[in-house]
Amino acid sequence: MRRIVFVPVAVAVLASVAAYMGPVSGQADGEATPIYGIKIPAGYRDWRLISVAHEEGNLNDLRAQLGNDVAIKAYRERKLPFPDGAIIAALHWHYVSSEENNKVFGRAQSFIAGSPKNIQFMVKDSKKYAATAGWGFADFTDGKPADEAAHKTCYPCHEPAKARDFVFTRYAP
Amino acid sequence: MRRIVFVPVAVAVLASVAAYMGPVSGQADGEATPIYGIKIPAGYRDWRLISVAHEEGNLNDLRAQLGNDVAIKAYRERKLPFPDGAIIAALHWHYVSSEENNKVFGRAQSFIAGSPKNIQFMVKDSKKYAATAGWGFADFTDGKPADEAAHKTCYPCHEPAKARDFVFTRYAP
Numbered sequence: 114m115r116r117i118v119f120v121p122v123a124v125a126v127l128a129s130v131a132a133y134m135g136p137v138s139g140q141a142d143g144e145a146t147p148i149y150g151i152k153i154p155a156g157y158r159d160w161r162l163i164s165v166a167h168e169e170g171n172l173n174d175l176r177a178q179l180g181n182d183v184a185i186k187a188y189r190e191r192k193l194p195f196p197d198g199a200i201i202a203a204l205h206w207h208y209v210s211s212e213e214n215n216k217v218f219g220r221a222q223s224f225i226a227g228s229p230k231n232i233q234f235m236v237k238d239s240k241k242y243a244a245t246a247g248w249g250f251a252d253f254t255d256g257k258p259a260d261e262a263a264h265k266t267c268y269p270c271h272e273p274a275k276a277r278d279f280v281f282t283r284y285a286p
Numbered sequence: 287m288r289r290i291v292f293v294p295v296a297v298a299v300l301a302s303v304a305a306y307m308g309p310v311s312g313q314a315d316g317e318a319t320p321i322y323g324i325k326i327p328a329g330y331r332d333w334r335l336i337s338v339a340h341e342e343g344n345l346n347d348l349r350a351q352l353g354n355d356v357a358i359k360a361y362r363e364r365k366l367p368f369p370d371g372a373i374i375a376a377l378h379w380h381y382v383s384s385e386e387n388n389k390v391f392g393r394a395q396s397f398i399a400g401s402p403k404n405i406q407f408m409v410k411d412s413k414k415y416a417a418t419a420g421w422g423f424a425d426f427t428d429g430k431p432a433d434e435a436a437h438k439t440c441y442p443c444h445e446p447a448k449a450r451d452f453v454f455t456r457y458a459p
Contacts, residue, residue, distance in 0.1 A: 222345070223339065
């Protein structure tokens, strides 16, 4: 009974090592953000999950935060501040009621990720971004960076989380 | 400006290949579920993200679905049915209002993942699980499998998603 579960896992591991090297070519894509000069890091969609969230109000989204390996390692080892090289990605999708799921549950209770809204990144580089506590911030919609005014709001907004190195999201086990 | 972003990504990739081989030892952990004989797949928390969701009502949770490499490949290539070896993990956390985030937004709008509720798995093995359309189902709370009665509800509940090989969750780009 056990082996049948083990085998696909083992196959998946071998495949993962090969697959993992594919999309992450070390090339960032597209246009760089104002102020911080950050491009969308290649392969970020393959990064591991930090946590998830839902914002009501004007944002009205579902969110997932992913971390590159430096960020995930720091989270799991509870190391603060985050070391240089850490990158946190925040993926935001439209908050969509799922009629299909609601039918199964027999009531309107199910909300799923719709189309993407925007993607944000926090990039740790203590020298380059010394003026903003070592963090560079980036916001993209449809692959295009937000403007300078938008990027000026990032750091002040993250200041309340100073005690956790300006990162709001906690790791969800 | 570009290189400073590239370097941590490249470092992360190298680290990831090494790190990725670590936790996934091919060993599943703990007690097996009734009916399907599934253990918690080692390293599932490192799998890549499929999507996120929120259930209201009695469930009242935030959810993330992760896929092993076989599952992610099938999702990205839009291949149905899922091939043998595909495993989908559903992580459910308590739905928690974040006072810290609400202060930043200036209103009560922010909900984050609290402590874990349960973890579920769908394991594709068309021979072993032929009686349930090739899927084995598993539900764990605090590492312990739910009982037989609970596991009997899995397949009938997933039947409405037959057109998508009994999987409700769609891939969130």
